[in-house]
Amino acid sequence: MSAAALPTLPVLHSEWIKIRSARSVLGSLIAVFVATAGITALTAAAIGTAEAGSMGEDRLLGAFFGINFGQVAAIAFGATALAGEFRGGALRVSLTAVPNRTRLYLSKVAVIAALALLVGQVTGLVTFVAGQAFMGEFALGLGDPGTLRAVFGSGVYLMLMALLSAGLTALVRSGTLVMSLVIPFILIVPFVVGQVVGGAGQFMPDRAGQLVMRMDPQGSLGPWSGLGVAALWSLAALVAGWIAVRRRDA
Secondary structure, rough: OOOHHHOHOOOOOOOOHHHOOOHHHHHHHHHHHHHHHHHHHHHHHHOOOOOOOOOOHHHHHHHHHHHHHHHHHHHHHHHHHHHHHHHOOOHHHHHOOOOHHHHHHHHHHHHHHHHHHHHHHHHHHHHHHHOOOOOHHHHOHHHHOHHHHHHHHHHHHHHHHHHHHHHHHHHHHHHHHEEEHHHHHOOOOOHHHHHHHHOOOHHOHHHHHHHHHOOOOOOOOOHHHHHHHHHHHHHHHHHHHHHHHHOOOO
């Protein structure tokens, strides 16, 4: 990839303006925070002090109880951020302004990644602190083993989910199709695969990625290797999307 194809500040700024001005895209990004932190805090307030393990067998993962809802919003963010280019000839307009398709694609991906990571890191910290405030004697602290890793990793995980859906949207040119396929895939398939082939479900993107938030990871993957597997899923989707953007007609 040549230096001429790398993102530049004006292109990055224009992609930020596109996202900021699209209510559905910005709304899905805000929903990442609201769903993850809000559902975790509300659940902890309701049942957090009932008994040990009330938020889940793994106390650390339970501190991010709302992450399964937040990842749906992250998937929606990544999909809607790319989908606008494939409606009403918008891609032709974008290519008129930025003829280099690789530069355009990488700029969009970079802005999506930066925003998702920023919101993800804020979400991870607020989710942990807000949820544990309602846990009473069962609360974990930021100084406990694994907590800082989990806070940071949760933000990276949300970013990876957004990038996964962004790459797939570039591949199939439909945000609606990606959300209708990826969300059930993330929520259902890992459980089915895990039961059928005895543990292969741990290599699904959500199962692997969420290991970074576990106090006691199970299976052959560790916290960081699991996050690495999730990153490989996202990278594969992004490469497939890049190939599709380069080769297909606008």
